[in-house]
Amino acid sequence: MCKEKEKNDGTACKKEAVKKRTAEYPGNKTAADYADEKPEAVRRLIRSGQITGETSGMCNGYAQANLVVLPRDKAFDFLLFAVRNPRACPLLEVTEAGERKLKKIAPGADIATDIPRYRIYENGVLTGEYTEVSDFWRPDLVSFLIGCSFSFEGELLQADIPVRQIEEHCNVPMYRTNIPCESAGIFHGSMVVSMRPIPYALVPRAVLATGAMPKVHGAPIHIGAPEAIGISDLDKPDFGDRVTVKEGEVPVFWPCGVTPQAVVMASRPDFCITHSPGHMLLTDVKNVTLKY
């Protein structure tokens, strides 16, 4: 299903990703070899530069987080944007200006070194990708850690609901929509959604299972009829990969953690650090605790 080219969000396709992966973990390991490791141990390997690859499949049962870092003078508006759009931007932790160490979701983790790959944007333009960003750190930077749908996918699988992109070993398809976000200061834009095809009979269960986890996007935002939310072709996702929608399945759409990144880029702050897609922060938060 994965196409043979670099996607517009920069995530590599399946074939390329597999090839890269062997060089991004120690020895001949892959991300899946870290499924049973504790997050703190894997963060140490990331911090020392031994792991620079994607984190999907690592540290089963623990939440992973999206990162957005902005200067203090843009931080109020972005925090307000997140508060006004909690479905797309569920905040797991926000730091004080200049603070590199996390306190809550991964105590002691260093924001500038403990993520395998970062991106830097200047005035909305991607200016570089790095495996650590210590040299770019400034005392006015505020970090936002945002929940990720990896957390609820574990819940879906446990409830015997298929997750197609896991079956097809590629990225979840993501689409820009016409669902407006509430603006805040300079930050504005539409919601990005992720899509998982669900058998009709399992849709209510999928709603209830994910609805119980509002800190990681919660219930679907839309069920069926892609055109009603401005998606013209399910086979052409704006980010990630196309997946198969089988007979008897309906496309179900969830608010996506790519929304804040897309909004930040469209709003062109002078300086912004994010994680690189697929290269998330491994937190010490157990997914199951995100229900409460």
Place this chain on the structure above:
Amino acid sequence: MCKEKEKNDGTACKKEAVKKRTAEYPGNKTAADYADEKPEAVRRLIRSGQITGETSGMCNGYAQANLVVLPRDKAFDFLLFAVRNPRACPLLEVTEAGERKLKKIAPGADIATDIPRYRIYENGVLTGEYTEVSDFWRPDLVSFLIGCSFSFEGELLQADIPVRQIEEHCNVPMYRTNIPCESAGIFHGSMVVSMRPIPYALVPRAVLATGAMPKVHGAPIHIGAPEAIGISDLDKPDFGDRVTVKEGEVPVFWPCGVTPQAVVMASRPDFCITHSPGHMLLTDVKNVTLKY
């Protein structure tokens, strides 16, 4: 149960409140006479100065909100404080700096005129109480509207769970605790809780009923053993009124919307407007929608 003196949070005792109330509503009406009115209609009466009394009992089924207004230079820290302490400070709406009109929870409502009674604090000191604050409005003021436990009390009553302070016609007892809030910038302090005595057999139901409404404080923060959270005498609440705890009942404690006010006062920002206790914003949000 209510004492015959002004409380340290400024709420009048039952007897005095009843006396005042007749002068604070048109004709011989009381708050209860507005139980079936639409919030928008009652806000109009408040805006025109015809109602200046407490709002408890008005507009059944609709949420009421706490107000905190701070200058823009303190707003990021306070927003961060609320995000870090969502149990005590559930945000229903936050305005842009200078914006007096609400957009979401009470579209068109004027923050400076549509609440029956306001307080102004300078450097943490109460400097005045007003029925409108237009003259004090500044272009740098950011308004925070915070959920209120009135919303979940309706849910408790519908689930046949007694709400003692309603039975005893007084204010809910509130206590300072030793439960630390997470600090943010200048804002720091401990959680204030409200207490309702619940029959042992109904405690699980009370947890589930309120836990389903996280936007208005959610599940209890503590059940039984007041001393475990630093409360030495249940009969001496720090705010509000003492209520009877009957044989076979356990004191159940919920995070309280007085927390942000107590924290703001302890943190002494140069300027702050709040609602006056008991004099809330009547919103257009139906309580039942706060579950989703």
